[in-house]
Amino acid sequence: MRAMRLHPAALTLVIIGAVIMMIPLLWVLGLSFKSNAELLADTSRVFSPPYTLENYLNIFGNGEVFRWIINSLIVSLGMTTGVLVISSLAGYAFARLDFPFRNLIFIIVLLGLAVPEQAVIIARHQMFSAVEMHNTYFALIIPGMATPFGVFLMTQYFKAIPKDIDEAALLDGASRFTVFWKVLLPLTIPAQATLGIFVFLTAWNDYWWPLISGTNKEMFTLTVGIASTQQNFAQTEGLGFLMSQAVFAALPILIVYLIFQKYIIQAVAGAAGR
């Protein structure tokens, strides 16, 4: 056990930093439990009662916001499922099968990691316009599924599984698909979890593409919806209501983060360190 301990001065600084990290969030949380009428008069009494649940009840009474939450769920879960399926298939092939131009294709796919959103988003928008597909779940989900990161991660993971496992299965009379489906895929569950959570987070938080593709209010994701109502929030009469939406956007993500912290940090560090 390392005997080193943090210097008291350093510890104090870190704790102050942690408080700075937390205060804005706690403040928003507090606001969301305040009645809009009270906030219109005074926003300074956030940390003292009375508190109310009216803002949260309003979310369920407000068909629009409820719809955004459902949209966000559909888009995020759809994209996550899609990425897991196609990345697993492709990762297996790149790691295990021998086919012409395999390495060349893999390198080109990896180069795709370097392409920033700005470089493709205008033309992507044009393409969906041309087939009149904007304001559909399809348009919101499909572009995000093309991320090379999933293929990269799954390929690395499949490669890390010892090859003699496949060979043992082949000798056991398994077909190539059985090897993939019954032997290797169950072994990639940790990677699936990492990738799945990462894609879900990215999709839930995505802003630019849903902003320009889902322009009908009915097709807003929660992220875009909050952006649309916050434009003039200083004058808004529903500050507490807006804050409750923000909490709704943040809370599922924070809970997912707290539960799957290990996987998320792995994925984020992996995506960055590639």
Add this chain to the structure above:
Amino acid sequence: MSGVRLSRISKRFGDVTVIDQVSLDIEAGEFVVFLGPSGCGKSTILRMIAGLETVDDGEIHIGERRVDHLKPGERGVAMVFQNYALYPHMTVRDNLAFGLKNVGTDKQVISKRIDEAAQSLEITALLDRRPGQLSGGQRQRVAIARAIVKEPALFLFDEPLSNLDAALRGRTRLELAQLHQRLGATMVFVTHDQVEAMTLADRIVVLNECKIEQIGSPMEIYRRPATQFVATFVGSPRINLLPVTVNAGTDDKAAIALPNGEQLLTAIPMAKLPEGESFTVGIRPEHARIAEDGVGEVTGTAEVVERLGERCLIYLDLGNGHKLTAEDRGGSTVKAGDTCTVKVKSSRAHLFDSTGKGWHAEGE
């Protein structure tokens, strides 16, 4: 139970030929060990038999059936891998059942075979665990059980003992020998460990640099090494090699002159030896004993004395860069730095010509 016939099989990776026209007949029920240093191609041949490597040329028959174009699962072979290759996400029971399910074996037959195999390998208590919860030795047993339940025509072992510690390796070796006796199945076993080869094999196939050096029973390999490579690879401590000149001795046997000029009479027929060759003599350490009465053929300075209990190994410097390992009794009084005389049992000496081919006394 069936034999295996390899007919001039070849394997190339790109331009490199790793197996060059190898032929071999393995009889039904035989235990054959492929022995050789790493990279000699022994695992490649095993994997070609299993179907994990394609065969570029030649034919493989298992029993009467030609198999080199069949998929691995269709060849009726089972393999035990070096790292066991158990399916980590399946219980031991499911590991054993997987291969049987794939070929549509009846459920009751599966569970009966699993129970029998588990009982014979004493892993019944482990059947519901996963490989991650097992020790190395237990995994080894499961891997063997997984092979047994398939009741294959042929068992293949790819260095299966190399990941076990020394004590467990010895025990498993014995158990494998018993298993072979009990099942009477054809087994092909790959190893770089000469002790495994000597103790397990009916026949050893010694390989070096993609070629077969010698095929023979363990004692043939030891007593009549076909090549200098086989002589040095098999036998511990290593055989002593000294350059010699050969001339005719009595009885048509070859006489040799050691580097120090001492003449020895071997039991090797002179007539067969090629003429005008330079030779190397091979003398196993057990045939070079320290002469306590000082009467012997070779004299040198002891550099290191290794005490093994029942005997001692004396590493001698003969001068001129020549070394010799000799044996002495367990209570040897020789110390490093002593000058010793060695008595060579020259009737057991081997000669190797410049191509490495071995020449031996007749008989045995």
Add this chain to the structure above:
Amino acid sequence: MTDTLSVETASIPKVKRRKAVDWDGYLFIAPYLALFLLMIVTPLLIGVWLSFTKGDLFGVERFVGFENFARLAGDPIFREVVWNTLYFVVLTVPTLTILGLALALALNFQTRWAAVLRTIFFSSTVLSVTVVTLVWRLVFLPDGGLLGEISEALGQTPVAWLNDPQLAMPAIAITTIWWCLGLPMVLYLAALQQVPRELYEAAALDGAGRWRTLWSITLPAVRRTTMIVIVIEIILQFQLFGQPQLMTLGGPNNATRPIVLFIYETGWRQWELGYAAAAAQVLFAMIMVAAMAQYFVSSRKEEA
């Protein structure tokens, strides 16, 4: 008996071997490959083509060569947004790197408190840009905002951060640092955990103190990570978009308008797709230069 290696030349009838070229892999990669070609390669190429075109009133593009790029070079607003972007990168990247390292050093302990603090410092990273900006607009709001309340409590006049051309960009930088601090921290933590404990034990046996150990053992060990963190952050922060779009709309007086917001507004407010695409190519080139730098730096480090 020694030679089963026969070299007879009798010919053996050839049997059909398993097919040499195996295209089955394409079945597995086809779904992804289709998406990749359709959603990344195609728009990338169209984007390059668009940057050489200009749309007329009927939305029909015609080829104009380098006209868009020439216009960008002469556009004072574009020059301003490039400077704004660089200013923002300078404000954020060094701070993120240093704070990330400091936090990692402070929290690289196997204690429960360190774990809780790590969780707190990373938590903001998982929030969406709309939530982050909403929170921080409330913080910076002079009238009733968190900072405003604090300064009033201290008897100061509240500052209108987001309306002040001098302070708006620093405010966005503070927001961004709060949001993005988790990533450099976890990258450094991962690197610190790779440093073999024996190194620290050897240093302790050699009588090295706390600072000496930090300077001679820890910092050299994370040098490569530092390069990676800097380059990743440069690439990320070059793409600044949501924060000013939601907090300041690029104002006041263009002071917080970055390149991506310029692209967005040119493309979706003025519908000058060719011009926007050209600006996107320029940004892409800037990012590629940074990525190249990462490649060269990391490959050189591995040789050493």
